[in-house]
Amino acid sequence: xxxxxxxxxxxxxxxxxxxxxxxxxxxxxxxxxxxxxxxxxxxxxxxxxxxxxxxxxxxxxxxxxxxxxxxxxxxxxxxxxxxxxxxxxxxxxxxxxxxxxxxxxxxxxxxxxxxxxxxxxxxxxxxxxxxxxxxxxxxxxxxxxxxxxxxxxxxxxxxxxxxxxxxxxxxxxxxxxxxxxxxxxxxxxxxxxxxxxxxxxxxxxxxxxxxxxxxxxxxxxxxxxxxxxxxxxxxxxxxxxxxxxxxxxxxxxxxxxxxxxxxxxxxxxxxxxxxxxxxxxxxxxxxxxxxxxxxxxxxxxxxxxxxxxxxxxxxxxxxx
Ligand code: PMT
Numbered sequence: 147x148x149x150x151x152x153x154x155x156x157x158x159x160x161x162x163x164x165x166x167x168x169x170x171x172x173x174x175x176x177x178x179x180x181x182x183x184x185x186x187x188x189x190x191x192x193x194x195x196x197x198x199x200x201x202x203x204x205x206x207x208x209x210x211x212x213x214x215x216x217x218x219x220x221x222x223x224x225x226x227x228x229x230x231x232x233x234x235x236x237x238x239x240x241x242x243x244x245x246x247x248x249x250x251x252x253x254x255x256x257x258x259x260x261x262x263x264x265x266x267x268x269x270x271x272x273x274x275x276x277x278x279x280x281x282x283x284x285x286x287x288x289x290x291x292x293x294x295x296x297x298x299x300x301x302x303x304x305x306x307x308x309x310x311x312x313x314x315x316x317x318x319x320x321x322x323x324x325x326x327x328x329x330x331x332x333x334x335x336x337x338x339x340x341x342x343x344x345x346x347x348x349x350x351x352x353x354x355x356x357x358x359x360x361x362x363x364x365x366x367x368x369x370x371x372x373x374x375x376x377x378x379x380x381x382x383x384x385x386x387x388x389x390x391x392x393x394x395x396x397x398x399x400x401x402x403x404x405x406x407x408x409x410x411x412x413x414x415x416x417x418x419x420x421x422x423x424x425x426x427x428x429x430x431x432x433x434x435x436x437x438x439x440x441x442x443x444x445x446x447x448x449x450x451x452x453x454x455x456x457x458x459x460x461x462x463x464x465x466x
Pocket of ligand 1: 199219220334336338339370371384385387414416419
């Protein structure tokens with residue numbers, strides 16, 4: 147693969163600065179992430195940056211249409227909960243409106259169907275009641291969420307477009323640089339490999355009256371290069387590898403590890419991602435698999451992924 151080492155890192159940095167618009171809030175968010183990381187590392191905690199959800203690539207400046215990368219955000223949101231259970235502080239860099247820790251458990255439920263009113267006749271004030279059968283385990287989940295919130299252990303940051311994501315990832319890496327090996331990057335977001343540079347993008351809505359649409363998109367440089375080489379060289383970095391063809395999965399994951407020389411790749415296939423992943427490190431490939439019964443009982447594979455990586459991070463810190 148051509149894009150390895152400092153040359154690829156420099157190319158990626160250059161194209162990020164020149165071709166991707168900087169989101170207006172990036173400096174303020176960088177400051178919040180740095181304060182969060184220092185506060186928690188100072189209290190002896192490890193900090194994980196989780197990326198989650200898919201990036202959006204606009205086809206027009208005044209965007210009507212866009213190219214989306216598929217990801218519900220479930221992998222990132224459920225992993226955040228397991229990292230919190232393991233004592234980590236979590237920066238959750240997620241796609242606007244993708245699944246969110248704890249609320250993800252009720253994502254398919256219409257909230258209004260889980261509520262009822264009592265009283266309120268003849269102008270009196272009504273009380274709102276929660277139907278706990280419609281919101282399974284709501285008391286426990288709410289208590290866990292409130293404890294995390296009260297302790298300030300979860301910092302949510304939102305992105306929508308690929309530009310937002312790339313600049314916020316860089317800002318996060320800079321913000322976490324002061325805590326070195328205590329930082330983990332868990333890059334579960336589905337990130338576009340293609341984009342249209344601002345200089346080539348039509349301003350207004352593309353007209354169908356002009357006939358079939360033909361677009362040419364440029365390759366997005368892999369940001370893993372500058373992340374590993376320049377932005378967060380002391381951190382524990384995990385990328386994900388998504389394929390639809392199981393036959394090429396492990397070879398592609400190993401190739402990513404050889405190219406970027408980070409600590410681990412979590413490899414998964416789209417159709418089986420809830421029940422199988424392989425955690426590939428330089429010396430080992432560990433396959434994690436749920437049985438049918440475990441899936442039926444609600445066991446989540448993210449619990450095993452996180453346990454595996456927490457142990458590997460511990461070893462990494464001891465050697466750092
Ligand atoms: O959200 P769910 O529905 O639960 O689904 C979870 C998931 C399938 C999205 C997740 O498990 C997953 O595999 N995420 C990574 C998807 C992806 O972008 O894979 P990739 O093979 O295209 O990229 C590999 C890695 O390179 C990724 O870690 C990505 O962050 C990184 N990348 C990608 C593009 C780019 N321009 N720069 C990058 O650094």
